[in-house]
Amino acid sequence: MWVSLASALPLLVAVAAFPSKNREHKVKELVTPPPGWTIHAPAPSDHVLKLRIGLPQSNFAALEAHLYEISDPYHERYGAHLSKEDVEELVAPRPESTGAVTEWLASHGIREDDIGRSPAGDWLTLRIPVALVEKMLDTKYHVWTHMGRGESIVRTTSYSLPQSLHEHIELIQPTTLFGTFKKLKSTIHSINEVDAIVQPQDFSPPGLESAGVTVDASCNSTITITCLKEIYNAVGYTPTAKGNSIGITGYLGENANRADLQTFYEDQVPAAAAVNSTFEFISVAGGLDSQNASEAGGEANLDVQFAFGLSFPVPSTFFSTAGSPPFVPDIGTPEDTNEPYTDWLDFMLSHPSPPLAISTSYGDDEQTVPESFARRACAGFAQLGARGVSLMVSSGDGGVGDGNPDPATQQCITNDGRNRTRFIPGFPASCPFVTAVGGTVFFPEQAIDFSGGGFSNFFDRPRYQDDAVEDFLEKLPKGTYRGLFNRKGRAIPDVAAQSNFFRVFVGGRAFHIGGTSASSPAFTGFVALLNDGRLSKGLPPLGFLNPLLYSKAKSGFNDITVGNNPGCGTPGFNATKGWDAVTGLGTPDFGKLLELVT
Incomplete structure (x- = not known):
């Protein structure tokens, strides 16, 4: 039976990510891969991911209010920029979030000295193998390849967390991010050596x-x-x-x-x-x-x-x-x-x-x-x-x-x-x-x-x-x-x-x-x-x-x-x-x- 791409995509996502069967886990994020990305192979279990965990910033609304006041030329506080310490205090996570996430990581054998913390404590960074990440997030990673560009990345289309952690974790990457962060140099007007440039014949320079x-x-x-x-x-x-x-x-x-x-x-x-x-x-x-x-x-x-x-x-x-x-998934890149x-x-x-x-x-x-x-x-x-x-x-x-x-x-x-x-x-x-x-x-x-x-x-x-x-x-x-x-x-x-x-x-x-x-x-x-x-x-x-x-x-x-x-x-x-x-x-x-x- 013929199946359209549109109708097949949700199935593809489900198969790719193996959504949670663990009743203690609840899906945190689910995406459809952008056009052009296809599964190349399962991700190697020993492939190392640089995992970044974002904890909710406790008072970002206040920081945003400060930002608009000090950026408004008609406000009395215009130009009164905040210090690094002021900003970090406003975006630091709540202690209960830090504690809950640290305890969860410890339950998977991750020690404090394995964790990198941002100055405000709102980002945690750790390097761990795919096999452990898949267990922690109740998901399955694959190597995805872009058909047009030949680029490959290790991603999943869905990940889950224990329900008790959803309020304490805002996001985890790399999971569902399929962007490749390209240079914005124009592909319409290519780079040309100066001597090789010829102006269009119908161009008449304005005054x-x-x-x-x-x-x-x-x-x-x-x-x-x-x-x-x-x-x-x-x-x-x-x-x-x-x-x-x-x-x-x-x-x-x-x-x-x-x-x-x-x-x-x-x-x-x-x-x-x-x-x-x-x-x-x-x-x-x-x-x-x-x-x-x-x-x-x-x-x-x-x-x-x-x-x-x-x-x-x-x-x-x-x-x-x-x-x-x-x-490059085929050369053992760690x-x-x-x-x-x-x-x-x-x-x-x-x-x-x-x-x-x-x-x-x-x-x-x-x-x-x-x-x-x-x-x-x-x-x-x-x-x-x-x-x-x-x-x-x-x-x-x-x-x-x-x-x-x-x-x-x-x-x-x-x-x-x-x-x-x-x-x-x-x-x-x-x-x-x-x-x-x-x-x-x-x-x-x-x-x-x-x-x-x-x-x-x-x-x-x-x-x-x-x-x-x-x-x-x-x-x-x-x-x-x-x-x-x-x-x-x-x-x-x-x-x-x-x-x-x-x-x-x-x-x-x-x-x-x-x-x-x-x-x-x-x-x-x-x-x-x-x-x-x-x-x-x-x-x-x-x-x-x-x-x-x-x-x-x-x-x-x-x-x-x-x-x-x-x-x-x-x-x-x-x-x-x-x-x-x-x-x-x-x-x-x-x-x-x-x-x-x-």
Whole structure:
């Protein structure tokens, strides 16, 4: 008898996970694997899992209230950021949760010295074999392989806990997380050596004067530090304040090459080249930063060159976090660590002085991340924001779709077992505690077609977005994309910046690189300059940006009204007057923003 894929999926999940027959256990989480993932084989019993157990944070609601007060430019507490200790006190689990979970672990032979605890005690980490994890969680792990990418991970689709522990454990991973945390470098506009780039034949460069801003004509085919400062009204500004800092996150074995940075500085920031400026490297969980020219990373080099080039001489740090899919199940690999994002969050939350502005150009389709995990990671971003850190994240390169390079063939199918067609937002851009950065191109600027945008299916729209997003939704023709997106969800992106033709040096050669992975570090560079302006006047750093951007600072953006972001077989959303789901509030006018924030 023929069985449809849709009807077979629930059966597949049941078979894959072997849901509990133990009456003392109750299912904690159950997911349908995202499209493309199939079972390769049972997980080896001696395969080691780095198990992370999240305990409920006792007073996160209070932390969130603090965050919104200190991020509201009209509140009397604006800028009164919390200390590391203040934050940890608010998110520490209740003693009864700590005790119950510790007792449960001990019943399985796990001693206290086998357990790693986060500074707040809200995360427990241990390394144990699959056989023991399967017994503890009353489940069955398999090696799953992605048919299109060939990546493999060890996962289950369901796990159970003793009923008495459900109130004391928020989530356990790796269990149901099928995301692979990809780089957000555009797959539509590929990386090209500069000499090989040819402009489309029908492209006629627009005029390069707009609203009193003059930009060199070359900026319509090559983006440099000079171009960005011209386009965004920052020519002549040099940071001078002490206490400032900027950071770039690196994952998936991406190496930031110092020799390439020097070549970039010689090409675009001669003042930095003159003093042989470089960045501090910090390894997270064993992350490396090879300086072999053949191993230089296009993503990492793009990020550090433009973020640090724009903000020079602000002290800069490149964080490399270990962990890179795919896991290769056939070579006896003892451990697969392909969730590096949580390792980075652990490290940053334990760091006494994290950089004040940080850019991330990596992410997943939101639906490949279990909601419990997404919410817990998002809570980590809130903790950093409460401590005065501004977090920027690329909005993604799939328009309203799933990142497929051909927006006309994106399937955009939900993985909730119902196989509905739906727009695919990205995570962590969908977290309301980060600033999601979309993309533009040319000057005068227009939205670039791959700019990730849309509405979260996990997170409700935060109140700071209400007015701007409601205006946008009211302008949509009635019934537009009905059922394809969540009108009440957190809207993406918040802002935008140039995102194509960035002149980047990789392995000693010049390339043009595009993607919102360029927009985020560029915008972050300007945030570091704004922090300099505040620090130089004795004011605290900006911290969590969004409440400021949507209120007092919204007049400091260039409104983008041309372009759209197709995906899922649709034209996507249109850039329009005011906020839109392609370019957000628009691109920064640094001069105006500096006046508004200082």
